[in-house]
Amino acid sequence: MIAGGGGRMKEVHSLGELRLARQGLPGPLGFVPTMGYLHAGHLSLVRRAKSECASVAVSIFVNPAQFGPNEDLAAYPVDLPRDQALLEQAAVDLLWVPTADQMYPAGFQTWVTVEELTRPLEGEHRPGHFRGVATIVAKLFNAMHPDRAYFGQKDAQQLAVVRRLAQDLDFPLEVVACPTMREADGLAMSSRNARLNPKERQAASVLYRALSAAQQAHAGGEREAGALRRSMVEILQAEPLSRIQYVSVADPETLAELQGEVRRTLLSMAVFVGKTRLIDNVLLGD
Amino acid sequence: MIAGGGGRMKEVHSLGELRLARQGLPGPLGFVPTMGYLHAGHLSLVRRAKSECASVAVSIFVNPAQFGPNEDLAAYPVDLPRDQALLEQAAVDLLWVPTADQMYPAGFQTWVTVEELTRPLEGEHRPGHFRGVATIVAKLFNAMHPDRAYFGQKDAQQLAVVRRLAQDLDFPLEVVACPTMREADGLAMSSRNARLNPKERQAASVLYRALSAAQQAHAGGEREAGALRRSMVEILQAEPLSRIQYVSVADPETLAELQGEVRRTLLSMAVFVGKTRLIDNVLLGD
Numbered sequence: 001m002i003a004g005g006g007g008r009m010k011e012v013h014s015l016g017e018l019r020l021a022r023q024g025l026p027g028p029l030g031f032v033p034t035m036g037y038l039h040a041g042h043l044s045l046v047r048r049a050k051s052e053c054a055s056v057a058v059s060i061f062v063n064p065a066q067f068g069p070n071e072d073l074a075a076y077p078v079d080l081p082r083d084q085a086l087l088e089q090a091a092v093d094l095l096w097v098p099t100a101d102q103m104y105p106a107g108f109q110t111w112v113t114v115e116e117l118t119r120p121l122e123g124e125h126r127p128g129h130f131r132g133v134a135t136i137v138a139k140l141f142n143a144m145h146p147d148r149a150y151f152g153q154k155d156a157q158q159l160a161v162v163r164r165l166a167q168d169l170d171f172p173l174e175v176v177a178c179p180t181m182r183e184a185d186g187l188a189m190s191s192r193n194a195r196l197n198p199k200e201r202q203a204a205s206v207l208y209r210a211l212s213a214a215q216q217a218h219a220g221g222e223r224e225a226g227a228l229r230r231s232m233v234e235i236l237q238a239e240p241l242s243r244i245q246y247v248s249v250a251d252p253e254t255l256a257e258l259q260g261e262v263r264r265t266l267l268s269m270a271v272f273v274g275k276t277r278l279i280d281n282v283l284l285g286d
Numbered sequence: 287m288i289a290g291g292g293g294r295m296k297e298v299h300s301l302g303e304l305r306l307a308r309q310g311l312p313g314p315l316g317f318v319p320t321m322g323y324l325h326a327g328h329l330s331l332v333r334r335a336k337s338e339c340a341s342v343a344v345s346i347f348v349n350p351a352q353f354g355p356n357e358d359l360a361a362y363p364v365d366l367p368r369d370q371a372l373l374e375q376a377a378v379d380l381l382w383v384p385t386a387d388q389m390y391p392a393g394f395q396t397w398v399t400v401e402e403l404t405r406p407l408e409g410e411h412r413p414g415h416f417r418g419v420a421t422i423v424a425k426l427f428n429a430m431h432p433d434r435a436y437f438g439q440k441d442a443q444q445l446a447v448v449r450r451l452a453q454d455l456d457f458p459l460e461v462v463a464c465p466t467m468r469e470a471d472g473l474a475m476s477s478r479n480a481r482l483n484p485k486e487r488q489a490a491s492v493l494y495r496a497l498s499a500a501q502q503a504h505a506g507g508e509r510e511a512g513a514l515r516r517s518m519v520e521i522l523q524a525e526p527l528s529r530i531q532y533v534s535v536a537d538p539e540t541l542a543e544l545q546g547e548v549r550r551t552l553l554s555m556a557v558f559v560g561k562t563r564l565i566d567n568v569l570l571g572d
Binding site: 015019107108109110111112113114115116117134135138139142143145164165168169170171172 | 301305393394395396397398399400401402403420421424425428429431450451454455456457458
């Protein structure tokens with residue numbers, strides 16, 4: 001027996017169709033914005049939304065505005081038929097698949113920027129990324145008008161940015177954070193994992209091993225930011241296929257890098273494994 | 287007999303009160319955002335909204351983010367009791383008067399920017415102005431969630447910017463433009479007119495006289511942008527109390543300055559009369 005499903009999912013493409021379909025959905029509406037190539041992480045967001053909302057809508061849109069000129073937009077994995085089947089099976093009510101032409105038509109020139117929060121970490125290494133994220137999220141929120149929007153803790157800075165923009169721009173919705181889903185060896189689920197070759201895939205667990213080492217040090221009483229940082233760097237450097245882009249011990253709200261004794265803190269990192277850039281994080285001291 | 291009125295207008299201050307009151311309003315909802323110190327121009331927007339919508343809401347908020355450091359925020363005229371009486375009499379259903387603390391709390395850091403359209407004219411002479419306008423309009427739209435929003439043609443560039451941002455960010459509403467209201471001598475109604483002394487008030491009709499001269503030249507067959515511009519400048523320069531900041535003959539959609547033969551065009555200007563900066567415009571060739 002398959003739970004849910006049964007062909008009731010409506011799929012729309014244009015903004016006009018979306019608005020019409022949206023009106024027919026009973027509230028509260030839960031919304032899961034995605035870039036497709038769905039994995040168990042996305043599906044955990046859908047399940048959470050299903051459990052809390054009368055209706056659930058998902059969008060699939062690989063947003064060009066959040067990819068830099070040297071980034072992997074063209075290489076971003078796509079498998080719409082598989083995504084459709086997974087969402088249908090998860091009893092999603094509405095799937096919206098807009099096109100880049102609809103979202104960024106000729107003459108488009110309005111951008112949403114979140115300032116301080118987007119300067120460090122991903123923002124520092126991916127200039128323009130969060131302008132693209134904030135703008136598409138504002139557009140998706142306006143088009144979908146959800147009551148709750150679900151985001152994964154895996155993209156910790158994105159989550160902080162979306163929370164900030166929802167608050168600052170008075171979006172009438174609740175941003176719900178959901179825990180990172182992990183493979184058996186601890187690798188955080190990500191559409192980008194599909195690009196790892198078998199050796200890289202094995203090496204990729206190093207991010208979680210590094211985070212776990214710092215977590216254990218913290219559990220053992222270590223409170224010094226530099227020591228926590230070093231415990232992660234050591235593990236990462238011991239893995240020959242990995243190359244560190246950043247390793248951070250930051251304030252979970254402001255994302256400012258911490259020095260000295262820390263209480264609550266966000267440990268995060270961006271690490272290349274082969275040519276694939278992976279990110280991961282854990283929250284300490286909650 | 288007074289038409290409308292009768293104490294049915296609800297007034298709210300916090301976002302929470304607004305959301306609750308908004309839910310009780312039958313749709314479609316027309317929204318007139320203002321900075322207060324209302325005049326016949328604002329009231330014409332309210333009347334238009336009343337004629338087209340089941341409910342009408344007005345906001346009064348002198349938005350600090352759209353005033354530059356050398357601008358006239360502190361001097362901006364305020365008379366809330368008078369505004370309340372006028373709106374009550376105009377049978378407005380809901381008045382929202384937020385405070386700057388609510389709209390820009392500590393930690394606020396999200397901004398909406400419209401790019402090309404905000405570079406010339408007011409944007410050139412008031413750096414940051416349209417970022418403030420676009421941000422507050424996005425906030426007001428999200429908080430109020432109107433079906434139609436009413437703006438005056440008097441602020442032509444603001445109208446173009448709001449239209450662009452509503453389209454680019456997929457706000458589910460219609461932006462309605464309303465004609466400029468004028469005094470008997472042609473002076474465009476503006477809260478800033480209150481600052482003119484009697485001599486300046488008399489001189490201030492020079493903006494409309496200049497626009498009218500160009501309009502008449504156009505009606506007489508003049509199509510050359512430079513000639514239209516000169517016809518305005520001549521009139522303005524003949525008025526000793528006025529000082530030109532800009533005089534423009536621009537494309538009505540892109541606001542790019544035009545040269546050579548023109549068809550549809552926006553004539554606009556910013557002129558100091560004494561210490562008061564006034565703007566005005568007319569559309570030609572519609």
